[in-house]
Amino acid sequence: MKTDEQHIKYAEWKSADELHEITVGWISELKFSKDEQLFLQNLIRNYPITPISEIEVKESKETADRLAKLSEQIDPLLEKIRNHNNELLVLVDSEDQLEEEKEYKQTHRLLSEEVNSYLETYKAHKRIIFELIKSFIKKEKVKRISK
Secondary structure, eight states: OOHHHHHHGGGGGOOOOOOOOHHHHHHHHHHHHHHHHHHHHHHHHHOOOSSSSHHHHHHHHHHHHHHHHHHHHHHHHHHHHHHHHHHHHHSSSSSSHHHHHHHHHHHHHHHHHHHHHHHHHHHHHHHHHHHHHHHHHHHHHHHHHOO
């Protein structure tokens, strides 16, 4: 995460090309996360392993619901990033618009924090999902061996 922290700290020194590349990277990563989340939601809800207990059924549903709520945040965030990327013109035109340029870079820094926060939250949820599925698979394996 040191790279992300450096990016936030030194965003005002980045060139327009660098800021554009960072923004395109955010869009790519968020689109991938969106596809991955759909896959994980389907996996949790439709995986053929039968949970062993009512607690696991409840945990599975709650995890899928949290992931669905997190997924709802992607499209608005992507829209903000696309709009931000479209406003990059203020940095590359030949006019000196110091206030607008400063505001753009401030917005970039805030978006960077928002994207990083979202991705950290998503990765934490993903770890929970992997652990949940792993426990289901282990229990199913034990159940089959016992038969």
